[in-house]
Amino acid sequence: MAKIKYFYNPNKLDFEKVGTNIWSIVLRVFGFLSASAVAGGIMVFVAYSFIDSPKEKALKRENEQYKVQIRYLNKKINDLGRAIAELKDRDANIYRAIFEAEPIEIKLGKAGSADKYRSLEGFDNTEELIALNKKVDELTIQVSAQSKSFDELSKLAKNKTEFLASIPAIQPISNKDLTRVASGYGYRIHPIFKTHKFHSGIDFTAPQGTPIYATGNGTVSLAENGNGYGNHVIVYHGFGYSSLYAHMSRIKARPGQKVKRGELIGYVGSTGTSTAPHVHYEVIKGSNKINPINYFFNDLTEEEYQAIRDIASREGQSFD
Template identity: 50%
Template sequence: MAKVKYYYDADTLSYRKITVKKSDYYKKSVFGILAVFLIAFIGFVVFSQFIMSPSERSQKRELDNLKLHYELLSKRMEESSAILAQLQDRDNNIYRTYFEANPIPEEQRKAGFGGVNRYKSLDGFDNSTMIKELTKDVDILTKQLVVQSKSLDEIVGLAKEKEKMLASIPAIQPVKNEDLTRMASGYGMRMHPILKYRKMHKGMDFTAPVGTPIFATANGKVVKAQRSSSYGNVVYIDHGYGYKTVYGHMSKIKTRKGKMVKRGDLIGYVGNTGLSAGAHLHYEVHKNGRAVNPISFYYGDLTPEEFAAMQKAAAEEGQSYD
Protein backbone atom coordinates (compact mmCIF):
# COMPACT_ATOMS: atom_id res chain seq x y z
CA MET A 1 0.00 0.00 0.00
CA ALA A 2 1.38 3.37 -1.08
CA LYS A 3 2.25 5.73 1.70
CA VAL A 4 -0.04 8.78 1.95
CA LYS A 5 1.72 12.11 2.13
CA TYR A 6 0.39 15.39 3.60
CA TYR A 7 1.39 19.01 3.58
CA TYR A 8 0.50 21.90 5.96
CA ASP A 9 -1.78 24.56 4.48
CA ALA A 10 -1.07 27.91 6.16
CA ASP A 11 -4.26 29.44 4.87
CA THR A 12 -6.54 26.90 6.52
CA LEU A 13 -4.19 26.10 9.34
CA SER A 14 -4.63 22.39 8.63
CA TYR A 15 -2.92 19.40 6.92
CA ARG A 16 -4.01 18.48 3.46
CA LYS A 17 -3.44 15.31 1.53
CA ILE A 18 -0.89 15.50 -1.31
CA THR A 19 -2.36 14.30 -4.56
CA VAL A 20 -0.09 13.49 -7.59
CA LYS A 21 -1.38 13.93 -11.11
CA LYS A 22 -0.96 10.97 -13.44
CA SER A 23 0.77 13.15 -16.04
CA ASP A 24 3.38 14.20 -13.48
CA TYR A 25 3.85 10.58 -12.51
CA TYR A 26 4.49 9.49 -16.07
CA LYS A 27 6.86 12.38 -16.65
CA LYS A 28 8.91 11.36 -13.64
CA SER A 29 8.94 7.78 -14.84
CA VAL A 30 10.09 8.73 -18.34
CA PHE A 31 12.78 11.03 -17.02
CA GLY A 32 13.93 8.27 -14.69
CA ILE A 33 14.17 5.76 -17.50
CA LEU A 34 16.01 8.24 -19.72
CA ALA A 35 18.41 9.00 -16.89
CA VAL A 36 19.08 5.32 -16.43
CA PHE A 37 19.77 4.84 -20.18
CA LEU A 38 21.97 7.94 -20.25
CA ILE A 39 24.01 6.75 -17.29
CA ALA A 40 24.27 3.29 -18.85
CA PHE A 41 25.43 4.72 -22.21
CA ILE A 42 28.01 6.94 -20.59
CA GLY A 43 29.21 4.00 -18.53
CA PHE A 44 29.47 1.84 -21.68
CA VAL A 45 31.48 4.47 -23.54
CA VAL A 46 33.83 4.97 -20.62
CA PHE A 47 34.07 1.25 -20.00
CA SER A 48 34.72 0.44 -23.67
CA GLN A 49 37.85 2.59 -23.59
CA PHE A 50 39.43 0.08 -21.25
CA ILE A 51 37.81 -3.18 -22.26
CA MET A 52 38.19 -4.42 -25.89
CA SER A 53 35.96 -6.77 -27.75
CA PRO A 54 37.33 -10.13 -29.03
CA SER A 55 37.47 -8.67 -32.54
CA GLU A 56 39.42 -5.65 -31.35
CA ARG A 57 41.80 -7.86 -29.39
CA SER A 58 42.44 -9.92 -32.53
CA GLN A 59 43.07 -6.81 -34.61
CA LYS A 60 45.41 -5.42 -31.98
CA ARG A 61 47.41 -8.67 -31.91
CA GLU A 62 47.73 -8.58 -35.70
CA LEU A 63 48.83 -4.95 -35.63
CA ASP A 64 51.40 -5.63 -32.91
CA ASN A 65 52.66 -8.59 -34.90
CA LEU A 66 52.96 -6.46 -38.04
CA LYS A 67 54.89 -3.78 -36.16
CA LEU A 68 57.25 -6.41 -34.75
CA HIS A 69 57.92 -7.87 -38.20
CA TYR A 70 58.37 -4.36 -39.59
CA GLU A 71 61.06 -3.66 -37.01
CA LEU A 72 62.78 -7.00 -37.75
CA LEU A 73 62.60 -6.36 -41.49
CA SER A 74 63.97 -2.85 -41.05
CA LYS A 75 66.88 -4.26 -39.06
CA ARG A 76 67.61 -6.85 -41.76
CA MET A 77 67.45 -4.10 -44.38
CA GLU A 78 70.04 -2.10 -42.45
CA GLU A 79 72.31 -5.17 -42.16
CA SER A 80 71.93 -5.93 -45.88
CA SER A 81 72.71 -2.31 -46.75
CA ALA A 82 75.85 -2.44 -44.58
CA ILE A 83 77.04 -5.65 -46.30
CA LEU A 84 76.32 -4.15 -49.72
CA ALA A 85 78.25 -1.00 -48.78
CA GLN A 86 81.30 -3.13 -47.92
CA LEU A 87 81.02 -4.96 -51.25
CA GLN A 88 80.70 -1.65 -53.10
CA ASP A 89 83.83 -0.37 -51.36
CA ARG A 90 85.83 -3.50 -52.29
CA ASP A 91 84.46 -3.31 -55.83
CA ASN A 92 85.60 0.30 -56.35
CA ASN A 93 88.87 0.21 -54.42
CA ILE A 94 90.14 -3.35 -55.01
CA TYR A 95 88.50 -5.22 -57.87
CA ARG A 96 88.10 -2.34 -60.31
CA THR A 97 91.48 -0.87 -59.35
CA TYR A 98 93.23 -4.20 -59.96
CA PHE A 99 91.68 -4.53 -63.40
CA GLU A 100 92.30 -0.84 -64.20
CA ALA A 101 88.59 -0.07 -64.53
CA ASN A 102 87.00 3.22 -63.53
CA PRO A 103 85.13 3.12 -60.18
CA ILE A 104 81.35 3.47 -60.26
CA PRO A 105 80.35 7.00 -59.08
CA GLU A 106 78.54 7.18 -55.75
CA GLU A 107 75.66 9.16 -57.27
CA GLN A 108 75.11 6.35 -59.78
CA ARG A 109 75.09 3.68 -57.08
CA LYS A 110 72.72 5.53 -54.74
CA ALA A 111 70.53 7.50 -57.14
CA GLY A 112 66.90 7.84 -56.00
CA PHE A 113 63.69 7.62 -57.97
CA GLY A 114 62.40 10.84 -59.52
CA GLY A 115 59.37 11.73 -61.62
CA VAL A 116 55.84 10.78 -60.65
CA ASN A 117 54.87 9.86 -57.14
CA ARG A 118 55.48 6.12 -57.38
CA TYR A 119 54.19 5.58 -53.84
CA LYS A 120 50.86 7.41 -54.20
CA SER A 121 48.91 4.14 -54.07
CA LEU A 122 50.17 3.61 -50.51
CA ASP A 123 48.52 6.79 -49.18
CA GLY A 124 45.33 6.78 -47.13
CA PHE A 125 46.20 4.06 -44.60
CA ASP A 126 46.84 4.33 -40.87
CA ASN A 127 50.46 3.27 -41.39
CA SER A 128 51.03 4.82 -44.82
CA THR A 129 54.23 6.62 -43.79
CA MET A 130 55.76 3.47 -42.37
CA ILE A 131 54.80 1.39 -45.44
CA LYS A 132 56.06 4.03 -47.89
CA GLU A 133 59.42 4.39 -46.15
CA LEU A 134 59.99 0.63 -46.13
CA THR A 135 58.95 0.28 -49.78
CA LYS A 136 61.29 3.12 -50.74
CA ASP A 137 64.20 1.48 -48.87
CA VAL A 138 63.52 -1.83 -50.63
CA ASP A 139 63.47 -0.10 -54.03
CA ILE A 140 66.77 1.70 -53.37
CA LEU A 141 68.45 -1.49 -52.11
CA THR A 142 67.16 -3.40 -55.14
CA LYS A 143 68.58 -0.78 -57.51
CA GLN A 144 71.95 -0.83 -55.77
CA LEU A 145 72.02 -4.63 -56.05
CA VAL A 146 71.31 -4.41 -59.78
CA VAL A 147 74.15 -1.89 -60.25
CA GLN A 148 76.52 -4.06 -58.20
CA SER A 149 75.50 -7.20 -60.09
CA LYS A 150 76.29 -5.55 -63.43
CA SER A 151 79.61 -4.34 -62.03
CA LEU A 152 80.57 -7.86 -60.94
CA ASP A 153 79.63 -9.18 -64.40
CA GLU A 154 82.03 -6.60 -65.82
CA ILE A 155 84.73 -7.63 -63.33
CA VAL A 156 84.34 -11.28 -64.38
CA GLY A 157 84.85 -10.23 -68.01
CA LEU A 158 87.89 -8.16 -67.06
CA ALA A 159 89.30 -11.06 -65.01
CA LYS A 160 89.00 -13.42 -67.98
CA GLU A 161 90.67 -10.85 -70.22
CA LYS A 162 93.34 -10.23 -67.58
CA GLU A 163 94.04 -13.96 -67.33
CA LYS A 164 94.35 -14.12 -71.11
CA MET A 165 96.64 -11.07 -71.11
CA LEU A 166 98.90 -12.46 -68.36
CA ALA A 167 99.25 -15.71 -70.29
CA SER A 168 100.25 -13.67 -73.35
CA ILE A 169 103.09 -11.76 -71.67
CA PRO A 170 106.54 -13.43 -72.02
CA ALA A 171 107.38 -14.74 -68.55
CA ILE A 172 109.86 -17.64 -68.81
CA GLN A 173 113.27 -18.35 -70.30
CA PRO A 174 113.12 -19.83 -73.80
CA VAL A 175 115.86 -22.31 -72.77
CA LYS A 176 115.85 -24.10 -69.43
CA ASN A 177 118.56 -23.15 -66.96
CA GLU A 178 119.90 -26.69 -66.68
CA ASP A 179 120.50 -26.78 -70.45
CA LEU A 180 122.54 -23.57 -70.57
CA THR A 181 126.30 -23.51 -71.02
CA ARG A 182 126.21 -19.82 -70.20
CA MET A 183 124.29 -16.63 -70.92
CA ALA A 184 126.66 -15.26 -73.56
CA SER A 185 125.47 -11.72 -74.09
CA GLY A 186 122.78 -9.38 -72.86
CA TYR A 187 120.76 -6.50 -74.25
CA GLY A 188 122.74 -3.37 -75.26
CA MET A 189 125.72 -2.21 -77.33
CA ARG A 190 127.96 -5.17 -78.15
CA MET A 191 130.75 -6.13 -80.56
CA HIS A 192 129.31 -8.20 -83.41
CA PRO A 193 131.36 -11.42 -83.82
CA ILE A 194 131.03 -11.57 -87.62
CA LEU A 195 130.80 -7.92 -88.67
CA LYS A 196 133.47 -6.85 -86.16
CA TYR A 197 131.96 -3.52 -85.05
CA ARG A 198 129.85 -2.40 -82.13
CA LYS A 199 126.12 -2.40 -82.72
CA MET A 200 122.94 -2.57 -80.73
CA HIS A 201 122.22 -6.10 -79.54
CA LYS A 202 118.41 -6.12 -79.31
CA GLY A 203 118.06 -9.37 -77.42
CA MET A 204 119.83 -11.94 -75.24
CA ASP A 205 122.00 -14.86 -76.29
CA PHE A 206 121.59 -18.19 -74.50
CA THR A 207 124.55 -20.51 -75.12
CA ALA A 208 123.56 -24.19 -75.19
CA PRO A 209 124.45 -27.34 -77.11
CA VAL A 210 122.99 -27.84 -80.60
CA GLY A 211 119.66 -29.63 -80.30
CA THR A 212 118.71 -28.09 -76.92
CA PRO A 213 114.88 -27.56 -76.82
CA ILE A 214 113.54 -24.01 -77.23
CA PHE A 215 110.15 -23.11 -75.75
CA ALA A 216 107.57 -20.39 -76.46
CA THR A 217 107.70 -17.91 -73.59
CA ALA A 218 103.98 -16.98 -73.73
CA ASN A 219 100.73 -17.84 -75.48
CA GLY A 220 100.48 -16.51 -79.02
CA LYS A 221 100.35 -17.12 -82.76
CA VAL A 222 103.35 -18.03 -84.90
CA VAL A 223 103.56 -15.34 -87.60
CA LYS A 224 106.90 -16.42 -89.11
CA ALA A 225 108.74 -19.75 -89.14
CA GLN A 226 111.36 -19.51 -91.87
CA ARG A 227 115.00 -19.20 -92.93
CA SER A 228 116.64 -15.76 -92.60
CA SER A 229 120.06 -14.58 -93.83
CA SER A 230 120.92 -13.01 -90.46
CA TYR A 231 118.94 -15.07 -87.90
CA GLY A 232 119.13 -18.39 -89.77
CA ASN A 233 116.17 -20.55 -88.85
CA VAL A 234 113.94 -18.09 -86.98
CA VAL A 235 110.47 -18.05 -85.40
CA TYR A 236 108.38 -14.94 -84.71
CA ILE A 237 105.42 -15.19 -82.30
CA ASP A 238 102.73 -12.51 -81.92
CA HIS A 239 101.32 -12.69 -78.38
CA GLY A 240 98.83 -9.86 -78.70
CA TYR A 241 98.58 -6.87 -76.34
CA GLY A 242 101.56 -5.36 -78.17
CA TYR A 243 104.00 -8.23 -77.38
CA LYS A 244 106.11 -10.19 -79.90
CA THR A 245 109.08 -12.53 -79.44
CA VAL A 246 111.87 -13.64 -81.80
CA TYR A 247 113.86 -16.90 -81.60
CA GLY A 248 116.92 -17.03 -83.91
CA HIS A 249 119.72 -19.35 -85.12
CA MET A 250 117.71 -22.55 -84.57
CA SER A 251 119.09 -25.84 -85.88
CA LYS A 252 115.53 -27.01 -86.54
CA ILE A 253 112.09 -25.36 -86.40
CA LYS A 254 109.34 -27.45 -84.75
CA THR A 255 106.33 -25.23 -85.43
CA ARG A 256 104.68 -23.56 -88.42
CA LYS A 257 103.24 -20.23 -89.47
CA GLY A 258 99.67 -19.70 -88.22
CA LYS A 259 99.92 -22.19 -85.37
CA MET A 260 98.61 -21.17 -81.93
CA VAL A 261 101.11 -21.98 -79.19
CA LYS A 262 101.02 -21.86 -75.41
CA ARG A 263 103.70 -20.87 -72.96
CA GLY A 264 106.14 -23.78 -72.64
CA ASP A 265 105.35 -25.37 -76.04
CA LEU A 266 108.35 -26.70 -77.98
CA ILE A 267 109.00 -24.53 -81.07
CA GLY A 268 112.53 -25.60 -82.13
CA TYR A 269 116.08 -26.51 -81.15
CA VAL A 270 119.23 -24.48 -80.47
CA GLY A 271 121.55 -24.21 -83.49
CA ASN A 272 124.26 -22.20 -85.22
CA THR A 273 122.51 -21.01 -88.38
CA GLY A 274 122.71 -17.54 -89.96
CA LEU A 275 125.24 -14.93 -88.79
CA SER A 276 126.30 -16.86 -85.71
CA ALA A 277 129.68 -17.55 -84.12
CA GLY A 278 128.57 -20.54 -82.07
CA ALA A 279 125.61 -22.65 -80.97
CA HIS A 280 123.16 -20.44 -79.13
CA LEU A 281 119.65 -18.98 -79.14
CA HIS A 282 119.20 -15.31 -79.91
CA TYR A 283 116.00 -14.20 -78.13
CA GLU A 284 114.19 -10.86 -78.45
CA VAL A 285 111.10 -9.32 -76.84
CA HIS A 286 109.24 -6.49 -78.61
CA LYS A 287 106.63 -4.26 -77.01
CA ASN A 288 104.51 -2.07 -79.31
CA GLY A 289 107.01 -2.48 -82.15
CA ARG A 290 110.12 -1.65 -80.10
CA ALA A 291 112.73 -4.11 -78.84
CA VAL A 292 112.98 -4.12 -75.01
CA ASN A 293 115.36 -5.82 -72.60
CA PRO A 294 114.20 -9.46 -72.25
CA ILE A 295 115.69 -9.69 -68.76
CA SER A 296 112.54 -8.05 -67.41
CA PHE A 297 110.43 -10.99 -68.60
CA TYR A 298 111.68 -14.01 -66.65
CA TYR A 299 109.65 -13.47 -63.47
CA GLY A 300 107.79 -16.75 -63.93
CA ASP A 301 110.94 -18.86 -64.20
CA LEU A 302 113.81 -17.62 -62.02
CA THR A 303 114.52 -17.40 -58.32
CA PRO A 304 115.72 -14.01 -57.01
CA GLU A 305 119.28 -15.39 -56.83
CA GLU A 306 119.18 -16.69 -60.42
CA PHE A 307 117.73 -13.42 -61.65
CA ALA A 308 120.49 -11.43 -59.89
CA ALA A 309 123.17 -13.65 -61.47
CA MET A 310 121.62 -13.22 -64.91
CA GLN A 311 121.45 -9.45 -64.48
CA LYS A 312 125.15 -9.38 -63.59
CA ALA A 313 126.12 -11.54 -66.58
CA ALA A 314 123.92 -9.60 -69.00
CA ALA A 315 125.40 -6.29 -67.90
CA GLU A 316 129.00 -7.32 -68.64
CA GLU A 317 130.42 -5.72 -71.78
CA GLY A 318 131.60 -8.30 -74.25
CA GLN A 319 131.13 -9.86 -77.65
CA SER A 320 127.80 -11.26 -78.69
CA TYR A 321 127.42 -14.51 -80.63
CA ASP A 322 125.51 -12.69 -83.42
Protein backbone atom coordinates (compact mmCIF):
# COMPACT_ATOMS: atom_id res chain seq x y z
CA MET A 1 0.00 0.00 0.00
CA ALA A 2 1.44 3.39 -1.05
CA LYS A 3 2.27 5.83 1.71
CA ILE A 4 0.28 9.08 1.79
CA LYS A 5 2.61 12.06 1.91
CA TYR A 6 1.70 15.49 3.32
CA PHE A 7 3.25 18.89 2.99
CA TYR A 8 2.81 21.98 5.26
CA ASN A 9 0.97 24.88 3.62
CA PRO A 10 2.09 28.08 5.43
CA ASN A 11 -0.72 30.08 3.84
CA LYS A 12 -3.38 27.82 5.19
CA LEU A 13 -1.41 26.92 8.34
CA ASP A 14 -2.33 23.29 7.69
CA PHE A 15 -1.01 20.04 6.26
CA GLU A 16 -2.21 19.10 2.82
CA LYS A 17 -1.99 15.81 0.91
CA VAL A 18 0.74 15.69 -1.76
CA GLY A 19 -0.80 15.08 -5.09
CA THR A 20 0.66 12.19 -7.08
CA ASN A 21 0.78 12.64 -10.79
CA ILE A 22 1.67 9.83 -13.21
CA TRP A 23 4.90 11.50 -14.42
CA SER A 24 6.49 11.70 -11.03
CA ILE A 25 5.79 7.96 -10.57
CA VAL A 26 7.28 7.10 -13.98
CA LEU A 27 10.35 9.22 -13.22
CA ARG A 28 10.84 7.61 -9.85
CA VAL A 29 10.51 4.06 -11.25
CA PHE A 30 12.87 4.90 -14.07
CA GLY A 31 15.41 6.41 -11.65
CA PHE A 32 15.26 3.36 -9.46
CA LEU A 33 15.76 0.99 -12.41
CA SER A 34 18.75 2.94 -13.76
CA ALA A 35 20.43 3.04 -10.37
CA SER A 36 19.93 -0.71 -10.00
CA ALA A 37 21.30 -1.36 -13.47
CA VAL A 38 24.45 0.70 -12.77
CA ALA A 39 24.97 -0.95 -9.38
CA GLY A 40 24.40 -4.39 -10.90
CA GLY A 41 26.84 -3.60 -13.71
CA ILE A 42 29.54 -2.57 -11.24
CA MET A 43 29.01 -5.72 -9.20
CA VAL A 44 29.25 -7.95 -12.29
CA PHE A 45 32.38 -6.11 -13.42
CA VAL A 46 34.03 -6.55 -10.03
CA ALA A 47 33.03 -10.18 -9.89
CA TYR A 48 34.45 -10.96 -13.33
CA SER A 49 37.66 -9.06 -12.67
CA PHE A 50 38.57 -10.58 -9.35
CA ILE A 51 36.75 -13.86 -9.00
CA ASP A 52 37.24 -16.80 -11.41
CA SER A 53 34.31 -18.78 -12.65
CA PRO A 54 34.55 -22.53 -11.91
CA LYS A 55 35.41 -23.10 -15.57
CA GLU A 56 38.24 -20.60 -15.41
CA LYS A 57 39.49 -22.15 -12.20
CA ALA A 58 39.55 -25.58 -13.84
CA LEU A 59 41.41 -24.21 -16.88
CA LYS A 60 43.99 -22.50 -14.71
CA ARG A 61 44.54 -25.68 -12.75
CA GLU A 62 44.95 -27.62 -15.99
CA ASN A 63 47.44 -25.04 -17.24
CA GLU A 64 49.51 -25.32 -14.09
CA GLN A 65 49.54 -29.10 -14.44
CA TYR A 66 50.79 -28.83 -18.02
CA LYS A 67 53.58 -26.53 -16.91
CA VAL A 68 54.65 -28.98 -14.21
CA GLN A 69 54.53 -31.83 -16.71
CA ILE A 70 56.65 -29.92 -19.22
CA ARG A 71 59.23 -29.17 -16.54
CA TYR A 72 59.27 -32.84 -15.56
CA LEU A 73 59.62 -33.97 -19.18
CA ASN A 74 62.43 -31.52 -19.71
CA LYS A 75 64.30 -32.93 -16.75
CA LYS A 76 63.72 -36.50 -17.90
CA ILE A 77 64.95 -35.67 -21.39
CA ASN A 78 68.09 -34.02 -20.02
CA ASP A 79 68.77 -37.09 -17.86
CA LEU A 80 68.34 -39.32 -20.90
CA GLY A 81 70.68 -37.12 -22.90
CA ARG A 82 73.34 -37.49 -20.24
CA ALA A 83 72.91 -41.27 -20.09
CA ILE A 84 73.23 -41.54 -23.87
CA ALA A 85 76.31 -39.31 -23.89
CA GLU A 86 77.92 -41.59 -21.31
CA LEU A 87 77.09 -44.68 -23.37
CA LYS A 88 78.54 -43.02 -26.45
CA ASP A 89 81.66 -42.12 -24.55
CA ARG A 90 82.07 -45.58 -23.14
CA ASP A 91 81.41 -47.09 -26.54
CA ALA A 92 84.05 -44.94 -28.25
CA ASN A 93 86.64 -45.13 -25.47
CA ILE A 94 86.37 -48.72 -24.40
CA TYR A 95 84.47 -51.16 -26.53
CA ARG A 96 85.56 -49.78 -29.87
CA ALA A 97 89.14 -49.34 -28.65
CA ILE A 98 89.25 -52.89 -27.31
CA PHE A 99 87.78 -54.47 -30.41
CA GLU A 100 89.76 -52.12 -32.60
CA ALA A 101 86.61 -51.18 -34.51
CA GLU A 102 86.31 -47.83 -36.23
CA PRO A 103 84.23 -45.35 -34.21
CA ILE A 104 80.75 -44.83 -35.60
CA GLU A 105 79.71 -41.42 -36.74
CA ILE A 106 76.38 -40.09 -35.56
CA LYS A 107 74.78 -37.72 -38.03
CA LEU A 108 72.21 -35.40 -36.53
CA GLY A 109 70.31 -35.04 -39.82
CA LYS A 110 67.41 -32.65 -40.05
CA ALA A 111 66.27 -32.82 -36.46
CA GLY A 112 66.42 -29.05 -36.25
CA SER A 113 64.52 -28.06 -39.43
CA ALA A 114 61.95 -25.36 -38.76
CA ASP A 115 59.08 -26.76 -40.88
CA LYS A 116 58.79 -29.84 -38.74
CA TYR A 117 57.65 -27.89 -35.70
CA ARG A 118 55.24 -25.49 -37.44
CA SER A 119 52.21 -27.08 -35.79
CA LEU A 120 53.60 -26.06 -32.41
CA GLU A 121 53.71 -22.36 -33.28
CA GLY A 122 51.32 -19.75 -31.92
CA PHE A 123 51.07 -20.92 -28.31
CA ASP A 124 52.27 -19.26 -25.13
CA ASN A 125 54.92 -21.94 -24.66
CA THR A 126 55.80 -22.49 -28.33
CA GLU A 127 59.53 -22.02 -27.77
CA GLU A 128 59.59 -24.46 -24.89
CA LEU A 129 57.62 -27.08 -26.84
CA ILE A 130 59.81 -26.79 -29.94
CA ALA A 131 62.99 -27.08 -27.84
CA LEU A 132 61.58 -30.15 -26.11
CA ASN A 133 60.64 -31.80 -29.40
CA LYS A 134 64.03 -31.06 -30.93
CA LYS A 135 65.74 -32.70 -27.97
CA VAL A 136 63.56 -35.79 -28.27
CA ASP A 137 64.27 -36.05 -32.01
CA GLU A 138 68.02 -35.71 -31.48
CA LEU A 139 67.98 -38.35 -28.75
CA THR A 140 66.01 -40.71 -31.00
CA ILE A 141 68.66 -40.42 -33.70
CA GLN A 142 71.46 -40.97 -31.20
CA VAL A 143 69.79 -43.99 -29.65
CA SER A 144 69.28 -45.67 -32.99
CA ALA A 145 72.91 -45.00 -34.01
CA GLN A 146 74.14 -46.29 -30.68
CA SER A 147 72.09 -49.43 -30.90
CA LYS A 148 73.56 -50.14 -34.37
CA SER A 149 77.02 -49.73 -32.89
CA PHE A 150 76.29 -52.16 -30.07
CA ASP A 151 74.88 -54.71 -32.54
CA GLU A 152 78.14 -54.56 -34.42
CA LEU A 153 80.17 -54.89 -31.24
CA SER A 154 78.16 -57.85 -29.99
CA LYS A 155 78.99 -59.66 -33.25
CA LEU A 156 82.67 -58.91 -32.68
CA ALA A 157 82.42 -60.12 -29.08
CA LYS A 158 80.98 -63.51 -30.07
CA ASN A 159 84.17 -64.40 -31.90
CA LYS A 160 86.41 -63.13 -29.14
CA THR A 161 85.70 -65.22 -26.06
CA GLU A 162 89.34 -66.04 -25.48
CA PHE A 163 90.37 -62.47 -26.14
CA LEU A 164 87.84 -61.20 -23.60
CA ALA A 165 88.99 -63.66 -20.94
CA SER A 166 92.59 -62.66 -21.47
CA ILE A 167 92.78 -58.89 -21.65
CA PRO A 168 92.83 -56.84 -18.42
CA ALA A 169 89.24 -56.21 -17.32
CA ILE A 170 89.17 -55.77 -13.52
CA GLN A 171 90.93 -53.64 -10.93
CA PRO A 172 94.13 -55.16 -9.47
CA ILE A 173 92.86 -54.94 -5.86
CA SER A 174 89.44 -55.19 -4.29
CA ASN A 175 87.95 -51.69 -4.52
CA LYS A 176 84.24 -52.05 -3.88
CA ASP A 177 83.69 -48.55 -2.52
CA LEU A 178 86.03 -47.02 -5.13
CA THR A 179 88.00 -45.14 -2.46
CA ARG A 180 91.27 -46.81 -3.36
CA VAL A 181 92.01 -44.92 -6.58
CA ALA A 182 94.53 -42.28 -5.55
CA SER A 183 96.04 -41.04 -8.77
CA GLY A 184 95.21 -41.51 -12.42
CA TYR A 185 96.96 -41.75 -15.75
CA GLY A 186 98.30 -38.49 -17.19
CA TYR A 187 100.50 -35.61 -16.07
CA ARG A 188 100.84 -35.59 -12.28
CA ILE A 189 103.24 -34.10 -9.78
CA HIS A 190 105.94 -36.63 -8.97
CA PRO A 191 105.89 -37.30 -5.19
CA ILE A 192 109.67 -37.30 -4.82
CA PHE A 193 111.00 -35.09 -7.63
CA LYS A 194 108.05 -32.65 -7.27
CA THR A 195 108.02 -32.07 -11.03
CA HIS A 196 105.18 -32.45 -13.53
CA LYS A 197 105.81 -35.91 -14.89
CA PHE A 198 103.76 -38.27 -17.02
CA HIS A 199 102.19 -40.90 -14.76
CA SER A 200 101.80 -43.97 -16.95
CA GLY A 201 99.45 -45.94 -14.71
CA ILE A 202 96.87 -45.74 -11.93
CA ASP A 203 97.77 -45.78 -8.23
CA PHE A 204 95.53 -47.70 -5.84
CA THR A 205 96.26 -47.06 -2.18
CA ALA A 206 95.66 -49.92 0.26
CA PRO A 207 97.16 -51.16 3.53
CA GLN A 208 100.44 -53.05 3.36
CA GLY A 209 99.73 -56.72 2.60
CA THR A 210 96.45 -56.21 0.68
CA PRO A 211 96.17 -58.94 -2.02
CA ILE A 212 96.90 -57.96 -5.63
CA TYR A 213 95.18 -59.91 -8.42
CA ALA A 214 96.00 -60.61 -12.07
CA THR A 215 93.49 -58.57 -14.10
CA GLY A 216 93.22 -61.04 -17.00
CA ASN A 217 94.28 -64.58 -17.94
CA GLY A 218 97.90 -64.88 -19.03
CA THR A 219 101.47 -65.88 -18.26
CA VAL A 220 103.76 -64.16 -15.76
CA SER A 221 106.55 -62.75 -17.92
CA LEU A 222 108.47 -61.02 -15.13
CA ALA A 223 108.56 -61.11 -11.32
CA GLU A 224 111.50 -59.31 -9.78
CA ASN A 225 112.82 -56.41 -7.74
CA GLY A 226 114.19 -53.60 -9.82
CA ASN A 227 114.12 -50.01 -11.08
CA GLY A 228 111.81 -47.61 -9.39
CA TYR A 229 109.04 -50.23 -9.49
CA GLY A 230 110.43 -52.16 -6.50
CA ASN A 231 108.98 -55.66 -6.35
CA HIS A 232 106.89 -55.89 -9.50
CA VAL A 233 105.15 -58.41 -11.71
CA ILE A 234 104.30 -58.26 -15.40
CA VAL A 235 101.65 -60.57 -16.84
CA TYR A 236 101.47 -61.16 -20.60
CA HIS A 237 97.85 -61.66 -21.69
CA GLY A 238 98.39 -62.33 -25.40
CA PHE A 239 96.85 -60.20 -28.18
CA GLY A 240 99.62 -57.66 -27.53
CA TYR A 241 98.45 -56.89 -23.96
CA SER A 242 100.48 -56.90 -20.74
CA SER A 243 99.76 -55.60 -17.24
CA LEU A 244 102.24 -54.40 -14.63
CA TYR A 245 101.88 -54.32 -10.82
CA ALA A 246 104.53 -52.38 -8.88
CA HIS A 247 105.81 -51.63 -5.35
CA MET A 248 104.69 -55.01 -3.89
CA SER A 249 105.75 -55.91 -0.37
CA ARG A 250 105.93 -59.54 -1.44
CA ILE A 251 105.68 -61.25 -4.84
CA LYS A 252 103.56 -64.40 -4.99
CA ALA A 253 103.77 -65.26 -8.72
CA ARG A 254 106.76 -66.87 -10.45
CA PRO A 255 107.97 -66.18 -14.02
CA GLY A 256 106.39 -68.56 -16.54
CA GLN A 257 103.42 -69.26 -14.25
CA LYS A 258 100.00 -69.33 -15.91
CA VAL A 259 97.49 -67.13 -14.09
CA LYS A 260 93.75 -66.64 -14.31
CA ARG A 261 91.93 -63.33 -13.96
CA GLY A 262 91.49 -62.67 -10.24
CA GLU A 263 94.38 -64.91 -9.16
CA LEU A 264 96.62 -63.67 -6.33
CA ILE A 265 100.05 -62.57 -7.62
CA GLY A 266 101.43 -60.48 -4.73
CA TYR A 267 100.75 -58.07 -1.86
CA VAL A 268 100.59 -54.28 -1.59
CA GLY A 269 103.76 -52.61 -0.31
CA SER A 270 105.92 -49.55 -0.76
CA THR A 271 109.12 -50.89 -2.36
CA GLY A 272 110.98 -48.88 -5.04
CA THR A 273 110.20 -45.19 -5.58
CA SER A 274 107.06 -45.01 -3.50
CA THR A 275 105.82 -42.69 -0.78
CA ALA A 276 103.18 -44.92 0.82
CA PRO A 277 101.79 -48.45 0.44
CA HIS A 278 100.03 -48.65 -2.92
CA VAL A 279 99.95 -50.61 -6.15
CA HIS A 280 101.00 -48.79 -9.30
CA TYR A 281 99.12 -50.51 -12.09
CA GLU A 282 99.80 -50.24 -15.82
CA VAL A 283 98.17 -51.68 -18.93
CA ILE A 284 100.55 -52.03 -21.86
CA LYS A 285 99.39 -52.61 -25.41
CA GLY A 286 102.18 -53.29 -27.91
CA SER A 287 104.83 -50.89 -26.71
CA ASN A 288 102.44 -48.25 -25.37
CA LYS A 289 101.38 -47.75 -21.77
CA ILE A 290 97.67 -47.02 -22.17
CA ASN A 291 95.11 -45.68 -19.71
CA PRO A 292 94.00 -48.57 -17.44
CA ILE A 293 90.74 -46.74 -16.68
CA ASN A 294 89.29 -48.23 -19.87
CA TYR A 295 90.08 -51.76 -18.71
CA PHE A 296 87.95 -52.14 -15.61
CA PHE A 297 84.78 -52.96 -17.50
CA ASN A 298 84.24 -56.38 -15.96
CA ASP A 299 83.72 -55.24 -12.38
CA LEU A 300 82.18 -51.77 -12.68
CA THR A 301 78.64 -50.60 -13.27
CA GLU A 302 77.97 -47.57 -15.45
CA GLU A 303 77.83 -45.27 -12.37
CA GLU A 304 80.95 -46.77 -10.79
CA TYR A 305 82.83 -46.40 -14.05
CA GLN A 306 81.83 -42.73 -14.20
CA ALA A 307 82.83 -42.20 -10.56
CA ILE A 308 86.21 -43.87 -10.91
CA ARG A 309 86.90 -41.89 -14.07
CA ASP A 310 86.17 -38.65 -12.22
CA ILE A 311 88.48 -39.62 -9.37
CA ALA A 312 91.29 -40.73 -11.67
CA SER A 313 91.15 -37.56 -13.76
CA ARG A 314 91.78 -35.32 -10.74
CA GLU A 315 94.97 -33.31 -10.81
CA GLY A 316 97.46 -33.75 -8.01
CA GLN A 317 100.31 -35.87 -6.87
CA SER A 318 100.93 -39.49 -7.76
CA PHE A 319 102.36 -42.08 -5.37
CA ASP A 320 104.49 -43.31 -8.27
